[in-house]
Structure formats: C-alpha cells, structure tokens
Amino acid sequence: MRKIDTRDFRRATRTTSREINRRIVLNLVRDHQPVSRADIARRMSIGRGVVTSIIQDLIDEGTIYEGATGHAARGRRPTMLYVRTQDRLVVAVDIRFSRTFVMLSDFAGTQIALESFETAFDPHALVVDLTSRIRRLLDAHGARGRCEGVGLVVPGMVERLTGRVLLAPQLGWRDVDVRDALAKGVGLPVQIENAPMACALAQMWLGQRGNTTDNFVYVTVSDGVGAGIVLNGQLIRGETNSAGEFGHIPLDTNGPQCLCGARGCWEAYTSNQATLSRYLGRELVPLWGGAVPHPAGGLTIEDLISRARAGDARASEAIVATGHYLGVGIGGIVNALNPSQVFLGGEITGAWDMIQPAVRAGILERALTPAGRKTPVVPEQMGGFPRLRGATALVAAPHFAAPRVA
Amino acid sequence: MRKIDTRDFRRATRTTSREINRRIVLNLVRDHQPVSRADIARRMSIGRGVVTSIIQDLIDEGTIYEGATGHAARGRRPTMLYVRTQDRLVVAVDIRFSRTFVMLSDFAGTQIALESFETAFDPHALVVDLTSRIRRLLDAHGARGRCEGVGLVVPGMVERLTGRVLLAPQLGWRDVDVRDALAKGVGLPVQIENAPMACALAQMWLGQRGNTTDNFVYVTVSDGVGAGIVLNGQLIRGETNSAGEFGHIPLDTNGPQCLCGARGCWEAYTSNQATLSRYLGRELVPLWGGAVPHPAGGLTIEDLISRARAGDARASEAIVATGHYLGVGIGGIVNALNPSQVFLGGEITGAWDMIQPAVRAGILERALTPAGRKTPVVPEQMGGFPRLRGATALVAAPHFAAPRVA
DNA sequence: CGATATTAGTTCGACAGTCGAACAAAATTG
DNA sequence: CAATTTTGTTCGACTGTCGAACTAATATCG
Numbered sequence: 001m002r003k004i005d006t007r008d009f010r011r012a013t014r015t016t017s018r019e020i021n022r023r024i025v026l027n028l029v030r031d032h033q034p035v036s037r038a039d040i041a042r043r044m045s046i047g048r049g050v051v052t053s054i055i056q057d058l059i060d061e062g063t064i065y066e067g068a069t070g071h072a073a074r075g076r077r078p079t080m081l082y083v084r085t086q087d088r089l090v091v092a093v094d095i096r097f098s099r100t101f102v103m104l105s106d107f108a109g110t111q112i113a114l115e116s117f118e119t120a121f122d123p124h125a126l127v128v129d130l131t132s133r134i135r136r137l138l139d140a141h142g143a144r145g146r147c148e149g150v151g152l153v154v155p156g157m158v159e160r161l162t163g164r165v166l167l168a169p170q171l172g173w174r175d176v177d178v179r180d181a182l183a184k185g186v187g188l189p190v191q192i193e194n195a196p197m198a199c200a201l202a203q204m205w206l207g208q209r210g211n212t213t214d215n216f217v218y219v220t221v222s223d224g225v226g227a228g229i230v231l232n233g234q235l236i237r238g239e240t241n242s243a244g245e246f247g248h249i250p251l252d253t254n255g256p257q258c259l260c261g262a263r264g265c266w267e268a269y270t271s272n273q274a275t276l277s278r279y280l281g282r283e284l285v286p287l288w289g290g291a292v293p294h295p296a297g298g299l300t301i302e303d304l305i306s307r308a309r310a311g312d313a314r315a316s317e318a319i320v321a322t323g324h325y326l327g328v329g330i331g332g333i334v335n336a337l338n339p340s341q342v343f344l345g346g347e348i349t350g351a352w353d354m355i356q357p358a359v360r361a362g363i364l365e366r367a368l369t370p371a372g373r374k375t376p377v378v379p380e381q382m383g384g385f386p387r388l389r390g391a392t393a394l395v396a397a398p399h400f401a402a403p404r405v406a
Numbered sequence: 407m408r409k410i411d412t413r414d415f416r417r418a419t420r421t422t423s424r425e426i427n428r429r430i431v432l433n434l435v436r437d438h439q440p441v442s443r444a445d446i447a448r449r450m451s452i453g454r455g456v457v458t459s460i461i462q463d464l465i466d467e468g469t470i471y472e473g474a475t476g477h478a479a480r481g482r483r484p485t486m487l488y489v490r491t492q493d494r495l496v497v498a499v500d501i502r503f504s505r506t507f508v509m510l511s512d513f514a515g516t517q518i519a520l521e522s523f524e525t526a527f528d529p530h531a532l533v534v535d536l537t538s539r540i541r542r543l544l545d546a547h548g549a550r551g552r553c554e555g556v557g558l559v560v561p562g563m564v565e566r567l568t569g570r571v572l573l574a575p576q577l578g579w580r581d582v583d584v585r586d587a588l589a590k591g592v593g594l595p596v597q598i599e600n601a602p603m604a605c606a607l608a609q610m611w612l613g614q615r616g617n618t619t620d621n622f623v624y625v626t627v628s629d630g631v632g633a634g635i636v637l638n639g640q641l642i643r644g645e646t647n648s649a650g651e652f653g654h655i656p657l658d659t660n661g662p663q664c665l666c667g668a669r670g671c672w673e674a675y676t677s678n679q680a681t682l683s684r685y686l687g688r689e690l691v692p693l694w695g696g697a698v699p700h701p702a703g704g705l706t707i708e709d710l711i712s713r714a715r716a717g718d719a720r721a722s723e724a725i726v727a728t729g730h731y732l733g734v735g736i737g738g739i740v741n742a743l744n745p746s747q748v749f750l751g752g753e754i755t756g757a758w759d760m761i762q763p764a765v766r767a768g769i770l771e772r773a774l775t776p777a778g779r780k781t782p783v784v785p786e787q788m789g790g791f792p793r794l795r796g797a798t799a800l801v802a803a804p805h806f807a808a809p810r811v812a
Numbered sequence: 813c814g815a816t817a818t819t820a821g822t823t824c825g826a827c828a829g830t831c832g833a834a835c836a837a838a839a840t841t842g
Numbered sequence: 843c844a845a846t847t848t849t850g851t852t853c854g855a856c857t858g859t860c861g862a863a864c865t866a867a868t869a870t871c872g
Binding site for chain 2: 014018337
C-alpha cells in the first residue's frame with residue numbers, strides 16, 4: 001500500500017498497460033525459461049492472443065528469442081522462449097583497497113573474462129588506467145557493440161544523483177567524480193554504487209533461483225561492516241543513499257575503540273581488522289590517519305582462518321568470537337527490519353562451518369520474536385564475486401524491473 | 407526500481423490505466439483542494455477531456471464532489487472539486503494498558519466524538535464491551551450507514567494475515583483473536599495494527615501537509631520503545647509484521663537490565679519506566695512477571711515532567727539523560743535507514759524543550775554522515791492522539807493508496 | 813490409415829481506455 | 843457588443859485487452 005507522491009508521479013498513458021504486461025512476460029520467461037507462449041498465458045490468466053502479440057514485441061526488441069520446439073504429451077508442440085542474455089554484455093568493476101577487479105560478463109552474470117590490477121590511489125590516474133584496460137578488454141572479446149554499460153562498485157559513500165564518491169576512507173577519496181569521467185572515457189553509460197548495496201542487488205537479481213526473496217538484508221564484513229537492505233523487492237537507499245550503515249550501531253558504548261571515533265561499534269567487534277586485532281591482542285589502528293595502513297603486520301583474515309584450521313586455538317577463539325558478535329548484530333537487524341533471511345558476505349564466511357553455531361547463538365540472545373529467532377543466515381558461497389555480480393546487476397536490472405507507475 | 411515477484415503479481419487489464427489515473431486524480435484533489443478540472447489536467451499534463459471523464463467516475467462513485475465555482479482573472483470560472491471526507495466515518499480504537507479510547511472521526515481524521523473507559527484485561531470481555539460501546543456511539547451520531555470501518559490499535563505484535571494478537575505483554579494477551587470477533591459484533595470491517603506502525607501511518611496519511619515525506623521513521627516512547635518505518639512511501643511491515651522493534655537494540659550489553667531479559671537495550675534507557683527508575687534509583691521491574699504492575703509507585707512520566715518544571719533538578723537530570731539516550735538510538739536509526747526525518751511520539755515529548763539539545767547531541771555522537779547529523783527530529787504535537795489517528799488511517803488509507811500493479 | 817481429440821499459436825471484432833482537436837459555455841476587456 | 847480567454851465537453855483516431863473462432867501440429871484410437 002504505497003502513498004502517491006503528488007509532486008512526483010507517473011500517470012498512465014495508453015501504452016502503460018502494455019508496458020506493465022510486457023515486463024511481467026519478460027520476467028516470467030526469465031524465471032521459467034524454457035517456457036512457451038501458452039504456458040505464460042496460463043500463468044498470467046490471460047488470453048493466448050495477447051501473449052502472442054507481447055512476445056512478438058519482445059522478439060522484435062531483441063530481449064527474448066525463440067528456441068527449439070519443446071515436447072508435449074498430446075497436441076501441437078510448444079515453441080520455447082528464452083531471454084537473450086548471452087550476447088548482452090556488461091563490464092563490472094570492483095575497486096578495493098589494494099586491488100581493482102574488472103570482469104566482462106553477460107546479462108545473466110556469467111563470467112566471460114576477469115582481470116585485476118593494483119589500485120591507483122589517485123582517482124584521476126585510476127580512471128585513466130581503467131579506461132584503457134576496459135577498452136582493451138572489450139576489443140579483445142569483440143564486445144564493443146554488445147556491451148550495454150559499466151557497473152562500478154566502490155568501498156564508500158556515493159551520491160546517487162551526481163555519481164560522485166563523497167567519501168571512501170580506504171582509498172582516501174573525498175568528493176571525487178569517477179562515474180562521469182569513466183563514462184566519457186569508455187563511451188558507455190556507467191552506474192555506480194557502494195559495495196553492500198551492490199551485493200544486495202546481486203542477491204536480488206542474480207541470486208540462485210528459489211533462494212532469493214524480496215525481503216532480506218545482505219551483511220558485508222571486510223574492512224568495514226555494512227549492509228544492503230531489500231524490502232518489498234526494492235533496494236533501500238535512504239534519503240541520501242547512505243542506508244545500511246549498521247556497522248556503527250553500538251554493542252557496548254564502553255567497548256573497544258572503533259575507527260569512527262566512537263567505542264564499541266559493531267564493526268569494532270566484527271570487521272576483519274577487529275578479528276585480527278583480537279587475535280594479536282592489539283587495539284585497532286586508524287586506517288585514514290595519514291600513512292598507508294599495513295593491517296596487522298601483513299597477517300590477513302584468510303591467514304587467520306588457515307591457522308585456526310591448522311589447530312591454532314587462539315585463532316579459533318578470535319574467529320568464533322567474531323561469529324558471536326556478528327550474530328548479536330544480526331539479531332538487532334532482525335528485530336529492526338524483520339527480514340525473511342540474512343545473507344552474509346566477506347572473507348569470514350570462509351570459516352562459516354566454524355562460526356555458524358556462534359552466529360546463531362548471538363541471534364538467539366537478541367532476537368525478540370520466535371519468527372525472528374528462526375531467520376536463516378545464508379553465507380555467500382566462496383568465489384562468487386558478489387561485488388562484481390552486483391556491478392553487473394547495476395546495469396542489467398533496470399531492463400527487468402517493474403515499470404514505475406502512479 | 408522494484409523486482410517483479412513472478413509468484414505474486416498483478417497484470418494489467420484494459421481498465422488498469424484508468425485505475426491508475428483515477429487514483430492520481432483523487433490524490434491531486436486531496437492535496438490541492440479546492441481545485442478545478444483544468445488545473446488537474448495541467449498538473450498531470452493530460453487533456454482536459456480525460457479529466458472530465460475521470461472526475462465524472464469519481465463523482466458517481468461518491469469519493470469527490472463539486473463545490474462552488476471559483477474565481478478566475480479572465481475566462482470561464484472553474485468549478486471547484488473536493489474530496490468527500492466529512493460524511494465518511496471511521497471508528498478508531500486505541501487499546502492501552504489502563505484505558506481504552508474510542509473515537510468517531512471522519513476520513514480526514516477530524517474528531518467527532520471521543521470517549522474512554524477502563525481496559526478489561528480479558529480479551530473476550532473487552533470485545534463485548536467494545537462492541538456495545540461502538541454500537542451506542544454510532545447510533546448516538548446517526549452514523550450507522552456512514553461508517554466504513556473500525557481501526558484497532560493494540561500495544562503488541564499482530565499477525566497480519568489472521569488479525570490475531572500474538573503477544574501483548576502489557577495486556578497479558580497471547581495469541582488472541584480480537585479483529586474477527588469485533589468485526590462480527592459490530593458488523594463492520596475491522597483493521598488491526600500495532601501502535602508504532604499505526605503512528606507512522608497517521609503521519610504519512612494524516613500528517614500536516616508539507617511536513618510529511620515518504621521516507622521517515624516514527625519512534626514511539628511509552629512503556630516500550632518501538633518504531634514505525636516508512637520507506638519509499640510504504641509502511642515497512644517485515645516478513646512477519648514485526649519490523650520496527652528498535653527498542654531492544656543494545657546500547658551497552660553491560661547496561662541496565664531490560665524487561666526483555668537482555669541488558670542495556672535502548673528501551674532500558676529510554677522507556678517511561680526507565681526514566682522513572684533512573685529518577686527513583688531503582689532497577690526496572692518486570693511487567694509480565696505475574697502480578698499487575700504498579701509502575702514506580704504511582705508516579706507517572708507526566709508527574710516527573712511537572713516536577714522538573716517545578717525545579718526538581720534530579721527529575722530534570724533523569725529526563726535529559728533519557729533525551730540523550732534517545733538521540734544515541736536515533737543516531738543509529740539514521741545510520742541504518744537514512745530517513746529524511748524522524749518523528750518522535752510519547753509522553754516524553756511533553757518535555758521536548760528540555761530534551762531537544764540532548765537528543766541532538768546524542769545524534770551527533772552517533773550519526774556518521776553530515777546529512778545524517780542534520781536529520782530533523784520532529785516531536786508529536788501534544789493532544790494529537792497519534793494512535794487514534796493511525797487507527798483512522800488504517801481504514802481510510804486503502805481508498806487513496808496507489809493501485810498495486812506488476 | 814483416417815477420424816478424433818488435444819494443445820499451441822494466430823486472427824479478428826468488441827470493448828475500454830488515452831490523445832488531440834474541435835466545440836460550447838462563461839467570464840473579462842475594449 | 844465583439845473579441846479574447848479560460849473552463850469544460852464531445853468525438854473520432856489510436857492503442858491496448860478480451861474472448862471467441864480459426865489454423866497448425868501432434869497423439870490416440872478404432
């Protein structure tokens with residue numbers, strides 16, 4: 001039940017009904033391919049005549065295509081329909097602290113090529129570097145005409161309207177334009193988004209079928225702890241595109257020093273650095289204090305997991321403690337937003353088997369309702385490149401989303 | 407950008423365009439009345455002919471009516487249009503710990519009659535009592551045929567589908583049917599919702615024009631602390647209608663004992679009982695321990711505010727401390743959801759002038775972004791009966807909401 | 813093998829809207 | 843009183859859904 005904003009609405013024209021039904025048909029093909037016209041008509045409780053006409057539109061437009069005829073027990077065989085994704089390409093870019101990843105993928109999120117290089121901290125230098133690399137990548141795969149855009153994921157705050165990066169502490173960026181500069185360089189439209197929101201988009205649009213609902217939170221744990229929120233099938237961006245900053249919800253205002261200046265933030269208990277610091281018995285070291293940070297003397301969270309698996313009890317303890325605190329925070333999120341499930345991404349999911357019981361115990365401590373206590377927590381499968389898939393979704397999703405109306 | 411749920415969608419029929427435009431016209435009349443057909447046509451960038459036809463529909467249906475002709479500098483005078491709200495009535499019911507309030511109001515939320523009586527704790531007895539009182543109220547105002555429904559607000563968890571109250575600790579209710587029993591009794595449709603969500607609905611649908619956005623959080627502070635969340639013009643209910651339970655987000659896991667069993671919940675710092683306990687130097691006493699609770703020996707939060715105004719420094723301190731903790735929690739909400747504003751309801755807003763600086767200071771401590779730090783906090787004006795207005799909105803809003811499509 | 817039944821997909825006229833232009837109505841201005 | 847301006851209505855063209863009739867293709871049965 002949405003309220004109509006009388007200062008910003010879209011009225012229906014004589015083609016609105018068709019636009020709506022066209023999108024529904026497209027999504028039905030996407031979710032049930034291979035599928036026949038007659039089957040779509042049944043699923044929509046609509047005449048087959050209308051489906052014929054809509055499908056013709058979509059074929060002319062090039063978004064779907066006819067495949068081989070299927071098989072039927074009796075009667076005429078159906079002609080199967082598919083969404084055209086294989087030759088509609090996207091360049092996905094994930095800018096991270098140490099390295100930048102560039103992936104060429106199709107609309108379904110299938111990886112075609114992947115490369116990475118050291119991140120240049122100067123934004124201008126990075127854009128120049130990226131531009132030439134993307135050009136080379138597209139040419140190498142003869143993908144110039146088939147690429148529909150670039151999706152760009154950054155570890156920081158993005159201003160939605162202008163595409164500027166307002167603050168990216170890990171990169172030392174402050175109010176920097178990357179989107180428009182890159183768009184100009186590669187001659188393709190560029191969509192930009194922060195990492196947790198991109199991960200949520202990836203889960204919503206490219207998640208495994210059946211595993212995705214339209215009411216979930218995607219928690220990302222790495223250098224920072226953030227979340228992408230999806231409610232009613234919509235990514236929640238907030239008023240200034242900064243929704244989902246759960247990382248600095250306090251667990252204990254007398255707790256460990258957080259890099260944000262406050263004490264006892266969720267992030268100060270659960271970020272990769274926090275876990276490493278707990279293991280090393282050190283305080284967290286501010287990242288953007290000036291010098292380039294060298295987290296935990298070269299020890300990474302993956303190293304820590306390896307040590308734990310090799311039998312280092314103190315490593316295990318540090319990791320399991322993080323799991324417990326993750327659960328406590330997730331319990332709070334469950335209370336606040338009552339999602340149907342919570343996805344968990346980040347390097348720590350490599351130790352999911354170790355932390356799962358602690359995570360669930362943490363949720364039990366905090367979740368108020370019986371339904372909330374049962375909320376499933378699903379770890380990201382390793383090697384899934386959620387941020388890169390999110391970058392792909394940034395470009396592909398608008399072609400499949402419900403038309404805006406009223 | 408919403409994803410279409412292919413298991414649950416609404417396709418467009420040949421009347422969908424009309425339904426959409428009809429709702430837009432209705433809302434334009436609502437927001438700009440008195441308004442002429444020609445003016446609506448301009449605001450919608452549509453031909454006047456279409457408006458004529460849609461307006462005729464709405465007049466026939468009885469949702470709007472023609473008033474006197476307006477004035478124009480030149481040319482034919484416009485006939486002004488108004489939404490029919492005066493003789494479309496709603497019975498709003500607010501069930502609270504000690505008393506139950508019943509209000510007869512029109513669709514615009516205007517109060518016609520208001521009465522209250524002591525809450526019977528037995529659900530069945532309360533329903534019987536309510537039924538006869540509502541019948542009497544309707545008869546006394548000759549409102550039988552003009553009443554379109556009953557809105558019921560309860561202090562507890564409501565199961566959306568069945569209308570059952572799953573848990574209302576203050577009333578001692580657990581899995582109780584009130585909606586259907588009351589509907590049967592009064593012969594009218596009954597809508598039920600929990601208090602914070604109803605307050606948010608009231609703000610969204612019946613808030614002062616210009617003061618309301620479609621991206622806000624309504625925080626209610628009374629015996630418990632909860633919130634109603636509105637994002638993208640939609641009330642966020644969550645998967646099992648329990649979204650908005652921010653009351654048990656921890657501020658400090660070693661903090662004061664909360665009634666929920668955990669320690670240091672936001673509620674344990676900011677509820678009316680918490681404020682009173684801080685003043686009295688006592689621990690919180692569990693409400694649903696068995697015996698009927700007698701909060702703080704008869705001292706109420708209103709009393710405390712009076713004492714503070716009369717110069718009781720310890721009362722002031724207790725209240726200002728609550729304000730500070732409220733700000734800290736609101737800062738967390740601002741980080742999590744990035745609303746454009748936060749509304750604050752509850753008895754404590756009677757001391758808004760005293761707590762405002764502390765609230766803002768609390769937000770400053772926690773809010774991460776410059777935009778977030780500026781998020782306005784708006785106190786409920788006293789005597790506004792937000793819960794009762796929310797009950798009205800429960801019945802009235804569906805007539806004005808955007809049609810569900812795709 | 814041919815008639816029948818069944819399912820897929822197309823075509824077409826009826827109906828429900830929007831779109832835009834022409835028209836009638838009602839006011840002001842010169 | 844004529845010209846002008848604005849409001850509101852009417853009507854034919856266009857775009858869509860709706861439903862029934864039609865064609866196409868296949869399996870089954872006597």
